[in-house]
Amino acid sequence: TIHVVGEGNEPEPLPIDPRRFFTGADCCLRVTTRGLVQGYRDDGHQWILLLADGPQRFTASVPKELLDGSPQSLVDTEVRLVGVAVTHFNTRGEFLAPRLHIVWRDDISVEYPASGAAFDAALVPLAAIGHYRPLGGGRIRARGIVTFSDPGQFLYAQDGSTGVRVQTEAIDRFTIGDRVEVAGFVEIRGRFAALIEATVRRIAPGQPPEPLAIAPDTILRINADASRTGQMAEPGDYQGCLVTFPAEVVNLQRSGMGGVVLLAAGATSLTAVAKPDVFAQLQSIEPGSSVQATGIIQFAAAEDDDRLQMARPFVVGRLELLVRSAGDIVITRAPS
Numbered sequence: 001t002i003h004v005v006g007e008g009n010e011p012e013p014l015p016i017d018p019r020r021f022f023t024g025a026d027c028c029l030r031v032t033t034r035g036l037v038q039g040y041r042d043d044g045h046q047w048i049l050l051l052a053d054g055p056q057r058f059t060a061s062v063p064k065e066l067l068d069g070s071p072q073s074l075v076d077t078e079v080r081l082v083g084v085a086v087t088h089f090n091t092r093g094e095f096l097a098p099r100l101h102i103v104w105r106d107d108i109s110v111e112y113p114a115s116g117a118a119f120d121a122a123l124v125p126l127a128a129i130g131h132y133r134p135l136g137g138g139r140i141r142a143r144g145i146v147t148f149s150d151p152g153q154f155l156y157a158q159d160g161s162t163g164v165r166v167q168t169e170a171i172d173r174f175t176i177g178d179r180v181e182v183a184g185f186v187e188i189r190g191r192f193a194a195l196i197e198a199t200v201r202r203i204a205p206g207q208p209p210e211p212l213a214i215a216p217d218t219i220l221r222i223n224a225d226a227s228r229t230g231q232m233a234e235p236g237d238y239q240g241c242l243v244t245f246p247a248e249v250v251n252l253q254r255s256g257m258g259g260v261v262l263l264a265a266g267a268t269s270l271t272a273v274a275k276p277d278v279f280a281q282l283q284s285i286e287p288g289s290s291v292q293a294t295g296i297i298q299f300a301a302a303e304d305d306d307r308l309q310m311a312r313p314f315v316v317g318r319l320e321l322l323v324r325s326a327g328d329i330v331i332t333r334a335p336s
Helices: 216-229 276-282 306-311
Strands: 030-042 046-053 056-063 078-089 095-101 108-112 140-150 154-159 162-167 179-189 192-204 242-255 258-265 268-274 290-301 316-322 329-333
Touching: 030 179, 030 192, 140 162, 140 192, 154 179, 162 179, 216 268, 216 290, 216 316, 242 276, 258 276, 258 290, 268 276
Parallel strands: 056 095, 162 192, 268 316
Antiparallel strands: 030 046, 030 078, 046 056, 078 095, 078 108, 140 154, 140 179, 154 162, 179 192, 242 258, 242 290, 258 268, 290 316, 290 329
């Protein structure tokens, strides 16, 4: 039961201490902080702002009546926020992430406006999206050819021997081969730069690109040599690239996300991951079949303590092939 016993002023907001805020220690306190708005979601009666403070990410919930229309105008701006800190926990009671509950219209103020519309952002070569930038943080723009598209989820864009995963809410259907321009925010995922909260537009249609013919053994050797010498992989590392190579089918396994085809290519074993509808068409392939495998190469880091990994040169632990359709696994010789 709540009884009003008087009126007073709200407590002055405390400037956040990242050591407290990002570990949940500021829960229920009125705090103030700054953040770069990278995107937003509609959560019914409120907007959820997706923000970054350097490498740290958090959210802010804003009642819709506090904003005039969509918060799209806030994307790529640096804002000052005042709100009540809350924390999200899992069912084990472990802290997951902080959030700010915004109460008043004046609790959001723009400190640094966006540099312009999404496609006014600085144009960066696809191979350099994760390189050092003096100002960092803000939205960037890049161009490439679509090699994989899952509308409303993500796509892969490629330029030469560089492939980048682009996470986007856009439900537009992009055709493999389309030349696109993407504008989004850089995030390191699995120790590789990706673009998140991206806006995508088609520059021109095109023919499906020819996959790069390269053996998994060669991909691993190129990356191992680059890690050992402290150099960038040449001509590229092939992460996120459309490749093709001969292999032998070892086994097929159904999974919750579809299924996987276990492949052996030279001295390398890898998994080809397929969605349910694609895997249903691949199930008739018998183990022992020789195939020409095509798809998007994805790296996984070698299993190790994450803190040690960050202090050591990156080592590719295993390869995974993202299959686009049943036509990406072509039988060249049936088993005896």
